[in-house]
Amino acid sequence: MTTTTPPLAPDTEVSEPAKPSGGKPRRGIGTIIVRVALLVMVLVWTIPTIGLLVTSGREPTVVSNSGWWSVLSSPLDFTQWTAQNYDEVLTAQGMGNAFLNSLVVTIPATVIPILVAAFAAYAFTFMKFPGRDVFFIVLVGLLVIPLQVAFIPLLQIFGEIGIVGTFPAVWLAHAAFGMPLAVYLLRNYMEGLPGEVIESAKVDGASHFVTFWRLIIPMSTPALAAYAIFQFLWVWNDLLVALIFLGPGENEVVTVNLSTLVGTLGSDWHLLTAAAFVTMIVPMIVFLSLQRYFVRGLTAGSVKG
């Protein structure tokens, strides 16, 4: 993955906590302009998605003959609503199968890098060894590498082992591509943990392994959760890696399926909208329920300056 995500900082949320005192400045006419401007932006940021959702539940004939906004005049006319689009997309168009594949791809591709990165981050933070700084600087440099650089040789390697088009190929690829960010985030978080705790564990005779497993992992939960959500959304939403290493067909994931449908169904909007919504539902749920962790993963050091 390639982002210049800054290290984790303490709580910064999308939602700011209420301010203790003072309140916010208010100025008459300015407030109205501000509200109108924000309303326009909120509409632009929500209406396209609402249009998609509405259309996915409408009868095919009404979809092609009237704009989705016409439901506003008669939302309770139930003859226009149908679940048929979803039914067709999930079965006839293979989205149901793709949905399952996406789960099969995403879960291991999220869990494996976390496990591997957590061990590495521990060593980078709490152990002294020759080469430590060099290794870490290389990882920092790799954060922004375009992952396309790895595709052609990886296809050859995977081809020789015979795993192109199978799930292990994407698991390995995603685990590797997500590794630099995982190690970087976790190490920066562990760096901020109180050193005394580790020292006292050492004095008590705990081995590194025990310290890691019993102390550091539980203390690092926020960072682990932040990275897990990040990677989960990344892998689920990824088209590039899935297209190259799994491709279309029996093992295709939702993004690959949707991109094929866009090409083949063209303007069957009742189906395309339903298919698009199927691809979006899981990340939406994950995102909405775990947003605070995700934001912690995004924000931080940059804010501190």
Add this chain to the structure above:
Amino acid sequence: MLKAINALLAVLAGVGGGFALYLILNWLVERLPGRWEDRIKPYIFIGPAIVFVTIFLVYPALRTAYLSFFDDGGEEFVGMANYVDLLGESSFLNALFNNVLWLIVVPAGVVIAGLIVAVLADQLSTRGENAVKSFIFLPMAISFVGASTIWRFVYAFEPEGRAQIGLLNAVWTFFGGDPVAWVQNDAFRLNSFLLMVIMIWLQTGFAMVLLSAAIKNVPTETVEAARIDGASEVQIFFQVVVPQIWSTVITVFVTVLILTLKIFDIIYVMTGGRFNTDVIGNRFITELIKFGRDGRASAIVVMLLIAVIPVMIYQVRQFRQMEATR
């Protein structure tokens, strides 16, 4: 169902196996005499991560650079021919030009839109602010493919005389315009700009979160002092607030820049690179999957890599500075 069970088993085996590997190695190292244990153990902890990154990232990157000097079968050394050929093709230069447009418009657009929301929402009550920000932030969860489908529908076109089911054409014809096939219209690169809108729409939430947090960290005293000195709100924003959040602006800009440099999905789904909208990320996939030209595809990614190197150096520098102040 069978698939789901298989996947579950794979997860358990993968994670369990991975953990067991660490356990066994750790156990073995602990048998070693004290000094050796301390020397070797760190490498057991970082080893798997380093192996992953080396086999699947570093080695392939080097090999790609090597392959870019070979023909498409990877057999005959052709020197710079792949690069020379590509840079001599008008279609490739066109893709490069589009990429430059994307790099200029998208990061700037994202930062500006993010700043506008962050600054304006700050004026609302806390509840209002949170509500507005949640709406702007939500598209962060949507994939490029999903967002492209959403916007393809907004840009949908029906011939004159039929009902316009695409929102943009509905609004456009409502105000008296003739229906336009937006995605195919490359006058002044209009269609490329419409595709950039999708990217800005997706990434604004990210910019907003970082910038909003930075703005809230600006000490109120500095703003109050300027206000007492009679500065206007606009002056305060540009001369007091902006300088204090500048490092965040740069972080956001660079992050979006990197993402934009490799942009592929949106073009792949919306146009497949036709109608003058191609970019190098999509060209790479075309060369690799459609034509199977490994040499040329390699040369394209090497160009991408070269474009990223300055950012890489910047990243490492930033990191070093951060470490020095820890």
